[in-house]
Amino acid sequence: MKTHTLKYDSTFEGLLTAVFTVYEERLSSVLIVEERFFEANFFSKVNEVFTDESKASRVWEGLKEFQQFRTSVYRSFLSELPDKEVYILDAIRYVLKTRNDKDYGQPSVLKLAQLTKQIGREKHRMKAFVRFKRTKDDVYVAIIEPDFNVLPLIARHFKNRYADQQFVIYDRKRNYGIFYDLNTVELIELDFDDAVLKEALHDEEMHYDKMWQDYFISTGIKSRINKKLHLRHVPKRYWKYLNEKNPL
C-alpha cells in the first residue's frame, strides 16, 4: 500500500503535473491515479493534482534528450492501461536517475517499450482500416473502434493526405472524434445515430461501396486461398467498419 495517492484529471498534462509533484514533494511511496478510477482507502493520504501547463512542460523538457523515450511515455499514456501511471512514473524515475533510456533489463522501461510497439501497430492499422463514407454535404465520415486511443496519433496523417476534403473520424468506443474543416483539425463529440448517418449519405456512396467489395473479390486468386494468413492480417475485430467485409 502506498502512503500517498495523487489524483489527476485524465489528461496527459495532468499526469506530467503529477510526476512533477512527486519530485517537488519528494514523495517516495506514491500512487498516481485517474480521478475517475479513484477509490478511497484509509491508509493513503490523498492529494488532488491541479493540471499546470508549466509544471508539465518542465517534466517534458527534462526528458528532452531522450526523444524516443518521450514518445514511449506519451504512447503508453494512450494505452489506457489501468496501471499505466505506475510504469510511467517508475520508468521516468529510472531514466532520469541513470540517464539511460535503453536499458530493457529494467521492467518498467521494457513495459513502456512493449506498449509503444503495440500502440504503434494499432496506429498503423488505423491508417489502413479507416473507411470514409461521403455524405450529401461533402464531408467524409469514418467510424472506428481501435484497441487503444490512437486518434491523436493519426490526425496529422489524415490531415496531410486529405488536405482538400472535409472529414470526420469518430472513435465510437471513446465517444469523441476529429473533424477537419479544410484548415484545422478539431476535437468533436457527437451523438451518432446509424440511421441518420445512412440517410445523410451521398447518392453515389452505395455504388462505390459496392465496387470496392467487387474489387476486393476479383483481385483475389482462388487457387492460392489462405484464410489463416488473411485473418492474421485482417483480424475479425476490425471487420465491423471495413466495408469489403461488412457491406452497407
Next chain:
Amino acid sequence: MNFERIREKLNILADAAKYDVSCSSSGSNRKNTTKGLGDSSGMGICHSYTEDGRCISLLKILLTNHCIFDCAYCVSRKSNDIKRAGFKIQEVVDLTINFYRRNYIEGLFLSSGIFSSPDYTMERLIEVAKKLRLEENFNGYIHLKSIPGCSDELMREAGLYADRLSINIEIPTVSGLKLLAPEKDHKDFIKPMEKVKNEIIQYQADKKLIKSTPVYAPAGQSTQMIVGATGESDKDIMYSAVHYYSTYKMKRVYYSGYVPVLQDERLPALGTEVPMLRENRLYQTDWLLRFYGFDVREILNNQHPNLDVDIDPKLSWALRNMHLFPVDVNKAEKRMLVRIPGLGMLSVNKILNARKYRKLNWENLKAIGIAMNRAKYFMVCDSKDWERKDLEPAHIKSMILQSSQSKYQKMYSNQLRLFN
C-alpha cells in the same frame, strides 16, 4: 455516370490484372504541399488483404484486356475466349480518386493489354497518370506498366508522372520467351528498362545541381518473373534476377508462381498446383542476396541448380559449408552473424546491441528473443554446453526437420502416415 457498366468493367479488368504481384506503395516521396489530394511521403500502407493473404494497397487494373499478342501464359491472350472490356481514361481517373478519397487505396497500378500499337497503348496509360497529377492535383502513388516496345520519348514522359515503372520480363530465359510468346522480342522488354534506368540516373545527377529538377519515377522500377511455367531451373531464375538488379538498378524483382489459367500443351495442365513453396524459396534467396550479403553463386551453381524445398536456402548453404561453423556470437562480425541459419536481421541487431553490455550465454539469447531451433547447431556462446561438434550435416538437417512445423510440410513430406 453509368455505375452498372463501370462495375462490370471493373470486375473484368481487376480480374485480369491480379496476376501482377507487385503491391508496393512505398519508396516514393511525393508530399502534399499544395493542399491537393494525397500524400505518399510515408511508408506504404496495406489497406486490406485478399483472401489469399496478399496485400491490397493499390487499385490494380488493366486499362483494357484487348490484346494483339497471343502469349501462352497470359489470361488476356488474343486467342483466349473471355469477356473483353476497356476503360475510358476519365473512368480510371474517377475510380482512383473516389477510392482514394474513401481511404480504400494508396494509389493506382495501371497496366494494359496492347491494342493497336505499343506506343498508342503507352500514350493512354500516361494520359491517365497525367490527368491525375495535373488536373486532380493527386499526390498518391502511381505505378505504371511500361509497354514492351514503346518509344524512349514516351518512357521519359511516363516517369514524370509515375512513382514506379515496371515491365514484366515474365519468362526468365530467352528460349522460354520464344516458346511461349513467339511474337514478342526479348529486346522490346529491355529497351524501356534501359531508358528508365538512364533517366533515373540523369535526373538524380541534375537534382544535385538544380534543386527544382522534377522527380522522375522516385520509387524506381521493378519487374516480375513467372515461376514454373517453363522448365527453367531456380538457377536460371535467380541468375537473371541478379542480372536485372545489377544492370537495370531494379528496386524489386517479383516471382510469381504460375497459376494455370488456360489449356496449352506448352504449359502445365489446368489444375496443377501453384508452386507456392518454390516461390517462397526464391523470395528467401532474393532477400539473402539483397540484405544478407550473399553472392548468388554461393547458393545456386552447377552442382546445385535448384533450391531445396524442405529447408530454407540459408540453412541449405550452411549445411554445405560446415567448415565455417560454429560461429561465436560474442565475437563474430556482423557479416558472419547474418549467415547463421535462423537468425534474421532483427535478431542479429539485437545480439550486436546486447553483447555490448555482457557476454551472451544461451539464457541471454533466449531472453532477447532469438529463435534457437536452427541457430543452435551453428553457433557457440558464453557457455560450455555445445556438444554437437561431430554432427553430420544430414543428421542436423533431420533433427531440425523433426523439431519444426512447416505449413508446406505436406508438399514435401514423403514419410508414410500410419497414424491419423
